[in-house]
Amino acid sequence: MREQSPDVDxxxxxxVASVNDIVTARLQGRALxxxxxxxxxxxxxxxxxxxxxxxxxxxxxxxxxxxxxxxTNGTRRGVVVVARDRGPGIGDxxxxxxxxxxxxxxxxxxxxxxxxxxxxxxxxxNRQDGTTVTVTKWRI
Amino acid sequence: MGRAxxxxxxxxxxxRSPTSTTALLRELVEHLRQHRTELREEWARRITExxxxxxxxxxxxxxxxxxVYDNYVAALETGTFEALQTYSRNxxxxxxxxxxxxxxxxxxxxLLRDVLARSLFAKYQSDFQLLNRILDAYEPAANxxxxxxxxxxxxxxxxIIREQQEAIRExxxxxxxxxxRLLILPxxxxxxxxxxxxxxxxxxxxxxxxxxxVVVIDIxxxxxxxxxxxxxxxxxxxxxxxxxxTVIVTGLSPEIAQTLVKIGVDLGKMNTVGDLQGGIEExxxxxxxxxxxxxxxxxxxxxxDEQ
Amino acid sequence: MAVPILKQSQYLIATIxxxxxxxxxxxxxAALVEKVGKFRSRGVIVDVTALDVLDSFAxxxxxxxxxxxxxxxxETVIVGVQPEVAFAMxxxxxxxxxxxxxxxxxxxxxxxxxxLQHARAEP
Numbered sequence: 001m002r003e004q005s006p007d008v009d010x011x012x013x014x015x016v017a018s019v020n021d022i023v024t025a026r027l028q029g030r031a032l033x034x035x036x037x038x039x040x041x042x043x044x045x046x047x048x049x050x051x052x053x054x055x056x057x058x059x060x061x062x063x064x065x066x067x068x069x070x071x072t073n074g075t076r077r078g079v080v081v082v083a084r085d086r087g088p089g090i091g092d093x094x095x096x097x098x099x100x101x102x103x104x105x106x107x108x109x110x111x112x113x114x115x116x117x118x119x120x121x122x123x124x125x126n127r128q129d130g131t132t133v134t135v136t137k138w139r140i
Numbered sequence: 141m142g143r144a145x146x147x148x149x150x151x152x153x154x155x156r157s158p159t160s161t162t163a164l165l166r167e168l169v170e171h172l173r174q175h176r177t178e179l180r181e182e183w184a185r186r187i188t189e190x191x192x193x194x195x196x197x198x199x200x201x202x203x204x205x206x207x208v209y210d211n212y213v214a215a216l217e218t219g220t221f222e223a224l225q226t227y228s229r230n231x232x233x234x235x236x237x238x239x240x241x242x243x244x245x246x247x248x249x250x251l252l253r254d255v256l257a258r259s260l261f262a263k264y265q266s267d268f269q270l271l272n273r274i275l276d277a278y279e280p281a282a283n284x285x286x287x288x289x290x291x292x293x294x295x296x297x298x299x300i301i302r303e304q305q306e307a308i309r310e311x312x313x314x315x316x317x318x319x320x321r322l323l324i325l326p327x328x329x330x331x332x333x334x335x336x337x338x339x340x341x342x343x344x345x346x347x348x349x350x351x352x353x354v355v356v357i358d359i360x361x362x363x364x365x366x367x368x369x370x371x372x373x374x375x376x377x378x379x380x381x382x383x384x385x386t387v388i389v390t391g392l393s394p395e396i397a398q399t400l401v402k403i404g405v406d407l408g409k410m411n412t413v414g415d416l417q418g419g420i421e422e423x424x425x426x427x428x429x430x431x432x433x434x435x436x437x438x439x440x441x442x443x444x445d446e447q
Numbered sequence: 448m449a450v451p452i453l454k455q456s457q458y459l460i461a462t463i464x465x466x467x468x469x470x471x472x473x474x475x476x477a478a479l480v481e482k483v484g485k486f487r488s489r490g491v492i493v494d495v496t497a498l499d500v501l502d503s504f505a506x507x508x509x510x511x512x513x514x515x516x517x518x519x520x521x522e523t524v525i526v527g528v529q530p531e532v533a534f535a536m537x538x539x540x541x542x543x544x545x546x547x548x549x550x551x552x553x554x555x556x557x558x559x560x561x562x563l564q565h566a567r568a569e570p
Binding site for chain 3: 019113
Binding site: 340344351353375378379383384 | 530533555
């Protein structure tokens with residue numbers, strides 16, 4: 001059998017409150033991706049995206065969660081990462097995710113980069129509720 | 141009548157005339173298990189008659205038929221279909237390379253459904269009402285089974301096709317090692333994002349495997365260069381550098397140069413040479429090879445190569 | 448987890464284990480600076496072969512390390528960036544610009560030798 005059967009739609013919540021939690025979150029993310037049959041390269045992309053999102057949480061909100069979930073659209077499996085915090089929110093969302101070719105684009109949040117390496121990218125952010133970034137990466 | 145007596149009457153009644161769906165399914169599963177051998181043979185016979193699964197031998201068909209039958213009955217019994225779906229995908233993984241097609245798989249599952257249904261007709265034909273109740277229990281489950289198996293097959297087929305496409309893409313873009321430490325990547329044709337990503341991955345793996353110090357990327361044959369492709373190119377150059385390789389880009393037309401400048405690339409930083417030949421020479425220079433111009437060997441009179 | 452740093456004649460070789468925390472990176476920076484001074488090393492190789500992810504923080508810190516080491520008169524080379532990690536980095540727009548990189552330890556040493564124009568003593 002080529003693939004293992006992971007717990008479908010199992011959810012893993014990694015609280016992020018310090019820089020050490022960044023490592024935990026991305027290791028969990030990589031582990032989930034590998035269980036779902038992602039290639040090492042794809043799993044690295046997932047882990048890197050998580051690293052950036054978790055770092056944003058620590059730097060700008062102090063603490064939050066990284067929620068990891070497997071998902072399927074019928075024919076393919078994927079990983080969903082939800083990075084949420086109750087921080088101050090992002091003022092100019094458009095600017096934050098704008099993908100121009102520039103190494104220092106996006107208000108220093110690394111969001112344009114994350115957007116490039118995932119398949120689906122959604123962000124909700126305001127002063128009252130904080131920020132929630134939801135990204136999905138499908139297995140090839 | 142006391143409670144205990146009432147209860148015992150109810151229990152016996154249930155045993156004698158099962159009316160709940162669960163009880164009915166249990167009864168028919170029992171029947172299907174008891175008559176497993178003959179029903180399986182009947183099914184295999186009808187498969188051969190219908191001339192499906194021609195890619196497989198009779199012995200193979202019978203072997204697969206056995207496990208399909210057992211999985212079918214197990215799904216009826218448990219009312220859960222995850223195990224069946226997993227089985228279906230595994231089965232598909234085995235038979236798709238043999239050339240089995242979707243209509244064949246759907247066909248044989250429906251044949252099994254019919255064989256079992258007829259067997260139920262035969263058993264319960266004397267009690268029309270009971271037959272109806274049995275079929276009411278059987279049909280939805282049987283249809284769900286057919287659906288599960290078919291969907292599992294199609295999903296597996298799609299996965300295989302995706303893998304094949306990936307393999308084809310990889311084959312169509314060779315990374316060539318022409319000298320020690322020197323790789324050439326000629327990019328030809330249309331580049332979609334998936335292909336661009338694959339090119340980069342292949343090149344990086346190639347740099348590592350061949351311990352390349354210089355890479356010549358030739359884009360003479362690239363059909364169209366928009367900003368996305370240009371970005372991919374720049375990313376490839378940067379990623380190669382992270383692996384310690386210098387990249388020379390050749391075949392840069394003025395239009396492409398313009399696109400690169402437009403997206404903010406400092407062409408002064410990118411190593412570009414007009415054509416592939418020039419790029420290879422530059423690469424050899426960087427690697428420390430001395431390039432000796434080719435001269436025709438002097439004629440040695442009286443000696444000829446007889447070959 | 449502390450990063451082991453080996454001295455090989457004029458060079459220091461720091462081999463990073465996987466999953467490096469921010470703290471570990473900063474500790475590495477301090478240790479390298481100290482040892483470069485102590486041994487008067489001319490070159491530093493940071494081997495990231497085992498590093499699972501090279502994110503923006505790691506990249507900045509490595510750049511800082513190279514900068515500080517250079518101020519101390521030594522050259523830094525980063526070696527062993529994995530293909531998948533390199534791919535993720537460029538997608539994210541993370542670069543190690545101005546920091547020399549080489550494929551592996553051997554290439555890194557060759558680079559330093561050439562740069563410093565020293566013949567490498569046979570080990």
